[in-house]
Amino acid sequence: MKMLFEPVDLGGIKIKNRIMMAPMCMYSAKDGVVSPFHMAHLGARAVGGVGLIIVEATGVSPEGRISPYDAGIWNEKQATAFKPVVEFCKSCGSVMGIQLAHAGRKASTNAPWLGERPLKQEEGAWQVLAPSAIPFDAGYPVPKEMDGDDIKKVVKDFANAAKNADLAGFDVIEIHAAHGYLLNEFLSPISNKRKDKYGGSLENRTRLLLEIIEAIKSGSWPKNKPIFVRISAVDWVDGGFDLESSVALAKMLKNNGVSLIDCSSGGISPAAKMNIYSGYQLGFAKEIKEKAGIAVSGVGLITKPEFADFILSSGTADMVEMGRELLRNPYWPLNAAHKLGVDIEWPKQYLRAKL
């Protein structure tokens, strides 16, 4: 048996293999409500054999969306629309997770294919929020520095979104604290220049994330369903969030009941200098796993089944997470099993095509 197809238990949830679909915004929702596109898109990856699907960054509030077309989960209508999608994917044997997100100073932008740039007033731009009034880049709006009430609202919004995610049938929530969005902005000294208890020391910069986790746990997210957190392990900018801080953060998250750290990187600054190749973020995952003693997922340009299996057998990560390769090939897991010589269960409707 190859490790890629060995089941795993993460925070009490059993997953049939180690293949995780990375959260990917599809910019195809209306008023945050998912559409038939999502059934086809997520359903195809479930039919294709993905063990754990993490649904795209989903807004915890209207102002927390990256664009007007993002999925949302701040109300019951949105949760109800997710239900059949979640139910279908689960019927295929996939565990369903959802990424809960607030875009902070990178909110209020257009869909990529409409020009990835901040919305103009006449396009319905809204006031963006951040720990400090520092724009992401030239041409981006100056965010409002969040006051105490804004912070309280974000904590409540995440807890409410988690409640709705449970209603929709999700078994995992992943808190988006990566890629330069709101919670990453609080973590990073590049974007957080606050003088109050939410800025300065690492303890202060992690406070909002930990308050959110506490609110989710003491709210209606069931105790037997795990919480994951996606982080940018490094900012790739001098003076930014670094791996040492990530290890310290991972230890805090573990102590607060988080079951997995999804190890990504970058996004806080357009000045980031990244060297990108297959598996370029795996070193971060390995170090966090080893030093914080917590399960991790590794992501970034992973495409080959043999490499995916090696990531697991070498103890680098507990889950292999893929984005674009699964967009190109929704049946990647079925093909990978064949390539690695592992006999896995195929969807019964497709049995006559089994490799």
Ligand SMILES: Cc1cc2nc3c(=O)[nH]c(=O)nc-3n(C[C@H](O)[C@H](O)[C@H](O)COP(=O)(O)O)c2cc1C
């Ligand atoms: C179309 C697209 C949308 C994405 N949306 C999200 C998102 O919603 N949340 C997130 O954390 N990362 C997002 N990402 C990043 C991916 O989750 C992943 O980390 C990245 O693509 C690297 O993995 P890959 O090389 O396997 O694609 C997105 C990537 C793509 C290509």
